[in-house]
Amino acid sequence: MTTIKSIRTADEIAALIAEETASPAFEHAFTETIDGFRMSYADDESDAPMPLAHEAELATEMVVRTLFDLFRDTRLESLADRIAWGMVHSLHKVAGQLDGEADKAARKVRDLIRDADGSEVLTAELEEAQTFCQSLDEARDAVACMRDHAARTFAAETGRPWSAPRGSLVSSKRTASVVAAADFLAARRQQRIDRHAPKGPVVLFSGGQTWEDSDALWDRLDSIRTRIPMMVLATTAQDKGCDAIAAAWAASREVPLIAFTLAKWRRMGDRAGFARNDAMLALKPVEAVVCEGSGLQSHLARGVRAKGVPAHFFRLRDQRRAA
Incomplete structure (x- = not known):
């Protein structure tokens, strides 16, 4: 028999919505930033959507918490934090790999901007490189968001924080796509500055x-x-x-x-x-x-x-x- 709960108050409505709504961090990290997504030059562009933000958040937390629930009050309980640490580290490692790949792709964009001559061939290659770089950034932000949430779940379960182991000149030749790519690199550079230099006293x-x-x-x-x-x-x-x-x-x-x-x-x-x-x-x-x-x-x-x-x-x- 299905029980239907009557929702009357604003607080109850807000709680119900919260159950189906991701946190701002996940909403931001799982927002699609480009139309054509590709994880390598060998791949065709994909218009597949990003995972739903609230599902990604719930799944990330569930993976870590379920492990602790499984081992709690058993002879394997002492291993839970070691395995959970490895789960967070796997997300950390993939985020780092994507970051490195994105940096390499950004260098290619810079080289193409430097060599741009207004030809259709170089313009197309530049647009392709920019899409690839932005795709890697998008994927990296999503995985890093999952890592951060998994780390918070680890801290909530263990009482201690998770920690990683010890580690443009404009010329008349520039076409509109080259200018857009240069703007993209500037925005990407500022994003990395913000990420690695927290602001505040x-x-x-x-x-x-x-x-x-x-x-x-x-x-x-x-x-x-x-x-x-x-x-x-x-x-x-x-x-x-x-x-x-x-x-x-x-x-x-x-x-x-x-x-x-x-x-x-x-x-x-x-x-x-x-x-x-x-x-x-x-x-x-x-x-x-x-x-x-x-x-x-x-x-x-x-x-x-x-x-x-x-x-x-x-x-x-x-x-x-x-x-």
């Missing part, structure tokens, strides 16, 4: 790896975010202790996170960590949180004080007393 965070009292750190970060709602959090990106706590907070609050790993400065040897601190201070932070740890935290604390940045300092002995 920067708050620095750094701390040692021996830390278990997360409540005090979450409370302080919440307090800062109340005053600076558009904040961007920059951390020293250690995978345990204070930085891991801060990353979990950022994931929970959907605050943009800049992870300053040591990879860029490793060639500097023992100076790498200090050079990273200097790079973080160069962001002109509006506030900082520094927890007692090693000499790197002491160095950062001195730099913060020297620049007059409002700061919050946490000591190990305070944490131990609170634990």
